[in-house]
Amino acid sequence: MELQVNNVFKHIAIAGLGLIGGSLAKTLRERNLVDKITGYGRNPERMEKARQMGLIDEFFIGFENGLDDVDLIVIGTPVRTIVRNARELLPYVRPGTVVTDVGSVKGPITDGIEPHVPDGCFFIGGHPIAGTENSGFEHALSDLFQDRVCVLTPTAQTDQHELDRLGRFWEMVGSRVIRMDVDSHDTIFAAISHLPHMVAFSLVNALVDMKDFGDNILQYSAGGFKDFTRIAASDPVMWKDIALMNRDNIITVLDRFEHALSVLKDAIARKDEHEIEKLFERSRDTRRAI
């Protein structure tokens, strides 16, 4: 019996119709949550395709057009281009507009955008924790954000009213909104998302050159390894950008992980049964407690 607040924003613009931007458009459309969706992109043929699919009402290639009637701009372009796109579009936003993004690193994005926001406009960083192995609006899903967390990263400058409003927007598309500061976001995601990706990429790379690997050794796997390395098939360019943008936090957690691994390796090397079992128990108990 939840009261849904519709039309939190009436006219939204989505810059970059990838999987996230496209799914957001599709969800807003199917649930009839906004009056108008304007798309921004670089490729007119693809934007026209998105329009014909009904994801957007209209599109523009440059930000100099169409932004003067928009309430909310969601920047859904690749993480590395978010700051540049924000700076390009900010001169054209009208007072009262909220600008947000969907990048998975928040520190450099917030630092790169916040000082350039015109008076009377608002930037609030966002990170919907959602995605699939596919990319592009052709794979858009209208339930991509359903029951997923969307992190918003307010700063000391963030307007509380607009933060609430943006939170309701993400709740309308099904997400559970969590607020945290920018540094906590980048530390936590270095640990639970970026580190596992670095590990998975490296695990696959470590095995590629094995003598028996060419013989399709994964056919013997009971699923564990396949699950484990599923994320090793993630987009190399996106992850290169994340690795560079969250570099210091990632190196810190890599150091921690290397240490934990060397403790285990040493225990195995010296056949320290008690220590090995203790390490495995600790991991098992932690994982179970989650």
Place this chain on the structure above:
Amino acid sequence: MELQVNNVFKHIAIAGLGLIGGSLAKTLRERNLVDKITGYGRNPERMEKARQMGLIDEFFIGFENGLDDVDLIVIGTPVRTIVRNARELLPYVRPGTVVTDVGSVKGPITDGIEPHVPDGCFFIGGHPIAGTENSGFEHALSDLFQDRVCVLTPTAQTDQHELDRLGRFWEMVGSRVIRMDVDSHDTIFAAISHLPHMVAFSLVNALVDMKDFGDNILQYSAGGFKDFTRIAASDPVMWKDIALMNRDNIITVLDRFEHALSVLKDAIARKDEHEIEKLFERSRDTRRAI
């Protein structure tokens, strides 16, 4: 239109009614593939429960009883106890009996058993690649081996006819049988199974002490980390035994993995975009090719 060869073995004994032994019994029973199943275990109450559940026809606590009529003995006890149990039961097997096991390390098991097999009897190592997070025959599944690989590890001494017969047995319960030598098995499984477990255990342990970890940071995870660390909840004692029994191979692959990880970390540290992307592409392409 496959011809199924029933009654490859008429009377089988299963030593150790864990998940694997229990599921084997359940499958043989439900598909009516053998005439009689005898269970061996240490705990009379549990064995009686298995009997009442219909998994076994009879049970004994010691191997001195009941083995004189058995065609096939499957040792399904924990990997570390397989050699001891095999040596205890071998004096009681009749000529023509095949003894196999389900341990996930094959070198030390084969070395520990083969020299003790009486003339006219046969030992062939086995490793059904199947399991769940649960243990014990109460969680037995009659489709646990369906469409899974079962590795058999013949040696120079293995009787070809009995190897074929044991292969047909595992095919009857739904498995695809692959034969490989003992050393290849232990090398390959160090890479695709044991290494990922060591990595997953260490990854969880590396994050436990993080400042924000206590705040249930995994709630922010979009599934990737949970998949990744699912195996970190595996049985500590079993994995301690595997780590010790396949120690040299595991240390070799840990070295390889540590090297791959340090190459990536160095590239991130010096912001080498080209190298980072190349490493991620290599992993992505390998994973996709599988």
